Amino acid sequence: MKKRVLTQKRAKVTEEEQPKMENQGTEQEGPNPAPTGEMENKPGIAPEFEKLVKDHEELKDKYLRVYADFENFKKRAIKEKLDMLRTAAQDTITALLPVLDDFERARQNAEKEGSTEKMSEGVLLVYHKLFSTLKGLGLEEMVSADQVFDPEVHEAITEIPAPTDDMKGKIVDTIQKGYKLGDKISATPKS
Numbered sequence: 001m002k003k004r005v006l007t008q009k010r011a012k013v014t015e016e017e018q019p020k021m022e023n024q025g026t027e028q029e030g031p032n033p034a035p036t037g038e039m040e041n042k043p044g045i046a047p048e049f050e051k052l053v054k055d056h057e058e059l060k061d062k063y064l065r066v067y068a069d070f071e072n073f074k075k076r077a078i079k080e081k082l083d084m085l086r087t088a089a090q091d092t093i094t095a096l097l098p099v100l101d102d103f104e105r106a107r108q109n110a111e112k113e114g115s116t117e118k119m120s121e122g123v124l125l126v127y128h129k130l131f132s133t134l135k136g137l138g139l140e141e142m143v144s145a146d147q148v149f150d151p152e153v154h155e156a157i158t159e160i161p162a163p164t165d166d167m168k169g170k171i172v173d174t175i176q177k178g179y180k181l182g183d184k185i186s187a188t189p190k191s
Contacts, residue, residue, distance in 0.1 A: 086182050089137055093181060096134065101177065103127040142178040144171045154178070 107127060110119035144154060149171055157175060162168045 083182075086138060090181055093134055093137060093139055096130070097179060100127075100130060100134065103130065104177070138182050140180040142180055144174050144178065147171050 103123075103126075106117075107119055107124070109115055110117050142153070146167075147154075148169055149156065154171060155178075160172060162170070163172070
């Protein structure tokens with residue numbers, strides 16, 4: 001019902017005061033919007049507009065570059081943090097490698113034929129638990145026997161004649177095991 005009242009009042013104002021409003025139209029207060037043709041006639045407005053558009057495009061380009069740099073920084077920071085978490089215990093693991101090597105040598109001596117040394121079950125359990133714990137932290141034993149020698153990965157002590165032709169350029173014997181922690185190579189620290 002309110003709509004009808006408002007519509008009727010508008011109609012009355014429109015019919016009754018139309019001549020008055022036509023006269024008032026010439027005396028409007030505030031800035032008049034300039035007709036589109038008038039802007040083109042004023043000198044200097046078009047070049048200013050073009051300059052503003054150019055500045056806008058330059059700022060937009062700078063913004064996009066800064067945004068891309070920031071996104072790259074975030075990705076790099078996340079990757080570095082993950083790498084740090086993966087290798088956080090690297091010093092501790094490297095310090096435990098001699099203990100692991102000692103266990104391994106003791107086990108090998110106990111398993112040799114004619115050895116008087118015997119390794120108890122409890123010591124073997126401790127060895128396996130230590131090895132599995134370090135393996136759970138990302139430590140991997142490097143297999144080097146009968147592998148092609150790679151100076152980036154292996155360290156040579158001496159060069160000996162190959163027993164057979166198929167063993168040329170391959171590792172014959174391993175003096176000390178190497179380990180990988182993630183993608184990094186860790187050797188037992190030298191005393």
